[in-house]
Amino acid sequence: xxxxxxxxxxxxxxxxxxxxxxxxxxxxxxxxxxxxxxxxxxxxxxxxxxxxxxxxxxxxxxxxxxxxxxxxxxxxxxxxxxxxxxxxxxxxxxxxxxxxxxxxxxxxxxxxxxxxxxxxxxxxxxxxxxxxxxxxxxxxxxxxxxxxxxxxxxxxxxxxxxxxxxxxxxxxxxxxxxxxxxxxxxxxxxxxxxxxxxxxxxxxxxxxxxxxxxxxxxxxxxxxxxxxxxxxxxxxxxxxxxxxxxxxxxxxxxxxxxxxxxxxxxxxxxxxxxxxxxxxxxxxxxxxxxxxxxxxxxxxxxx
Numbered sequence: 043x044x045x046x047x048x049x050x051x052x053x054x055x056x057x058x059x060x061x062x063x064x065x066x067x068x069x070x071x072x073x074x075x076x077x078x079x080x081x082x083x084x085x086x087x088x089x090x091x092x093x094x095x096x097x098x099x100x101x102x103x104x105x106x107x108x109x110x111x112x113x114x115x116x117x118x119x120x121x122x123x124x125x126x127x128x129x130x131x132x133x134x135x136x137x138x139x140x141x142x143x144x145x146x147x148x149x150x151x152x153x154x155x156x157x158x159x160x161x162x163x164x165x166x167x168x169x170x171x172x173x174x175x176x177x178x179x180x181x182x183x184x185x186x187x188x189x190x191x192x193x194x195x196x197x198x199x200x201x202x203x204x205x206x207x208x209x210x211x212x213x214x215x216x217x218x219x220x221x222x223x224x225x226x227x228x229x230x231x232x233x234x235x236x237x238x239x240x241x242x243x244x245x246x247x248x249x250x251x252x253x254x255x256x257x258x259x260x261x262x263x264x265x266x267x268x269x270x271x272x273x274x275x276x277x278x279x280x281x282x283x284x285x286x287x288x289x290x291x292x293x294x295x296x297x298x299x300x301x302x303x304x305x306x307x308x309x310x311x312x313x314x315x316x317x318x319x320x321x322x323x324x325x326x327x328x329x330x331x332x333x334x335x336x337x338x339x340x341x342x343x344x345x
Contacts, residue, residue: 063301065279070305072275073142073149074314075267080138082259086250089127089134089243091258095272097236106230115226116234123238125213130239131246132206139199141316144186146306147326148203154179154332155211163215171335178332185325232280304330 080088107116137145154176157168168176183204226234247255259265307326310316318326 061282065282066302067305067309068270068274068279069302070146070307071309072271073137073145073306074310075270075275076134076137077142077145077310077314078267079264079271080134082261082264084247084251084256085134085138086131086243086247087255089130090240090247092268092271093130093236093240093243095268096276097233097240099272099277100229100233100236103227103229103233106227107234109226119226119231119234120238122213122216122231123235124242125209125216126235127239127242129206129209129213131243132202132209136199136202136206140197140203141318142310142314143307143316143318143322143326144200145203146303146310147186147329148183148200149207149210150303150329151179151183151204151207152210152214155208156214159208159211159215163212164218175332175335178335179329182325182328182332185321185328229280301330 076088079092083091109115133145133149136148140148154172157166157172158176160166161168183200186200303326307318307323311318
């Protein structure tokens with residue numbers, strides 16, 4: 043009889059859990075770091091710099107394209123890169139126009155949007171529990187929108203974060219479809235995506251601003267934020283998540299990574315001094331709670 047090779051979730055907090063929690067904290071802090079950086083540089087120019095530096099570091103991974111059938115795989119990966127560029131454009135403009143805490147909470151709506159996108163794009167109907175979680179998440183977004191009173195609802199930055207969350211759901215479905223058709227290594231796929239994103243952000247920058255690029259800031263805070271985003275939020279977090287995901291259960295990964303928006307809000311409030319009302323915390327926790335419900339052990343995404 044063959045040995046059971048299934049990965050079982052540990053019953054106590056393990057070093058793998060600590061690694062996943064570290065990734066969630068790093069990604070939570072990325073919203074504040076992006077807000078610091080975009081306060082000193084045009085958003086599109088910031089994206090060119092961020093993606094360009096990441097692509098240079100990932101250049102050796104392009105050797106993974108030396109496989110049979112690499113051309114259609116490259117085309118598919120380039121399409122994913124364009125979708126990812128749209129996500130980051132919405133996210134980064136959104137962060138620059140709203141609070142980092144709102145951005146962190148609202149982007150987690152992707153957990154609710156993903157099964158809906160799967161329903162439309164992959165024809166897989168979500169369960170009633172997933173639909174209920176999506177509804178609770180939208181209620182949480184409403185509480186965030188009106189946390190300071192008034193009738194304006196979602197501002198432009200909040201709306202862009204909601205759109206980014208929806209595009210993330212689309213991205214999950216596109217990536218699943220691409221993975222079923224092609225066998226590119228994950229790091230090679232990431233390298234192709236960042237290359238496409240660099241070219242796309244450069245084209246957008248030239249189309250909207252021409253050659254009127256800002257000189258790069260000399261402020262140390264800007265470069266610390268950029269180093270955090272490129273080295274920690276992209277490279278380290280990518281490797282750590284993939285290392286941990288191969289050694290524990292998917293549900294445990296999802297639950298620990300689901301704490302990302304909460305860490306993002308805490309960092310924004312206590313480090314950047316952003317205001318957050320009780321209603322805002324309630325809305326944010328409703329979104330996080332819905333994400334936890336959707337990814338808890340034993341939950342079924344399909345009807």
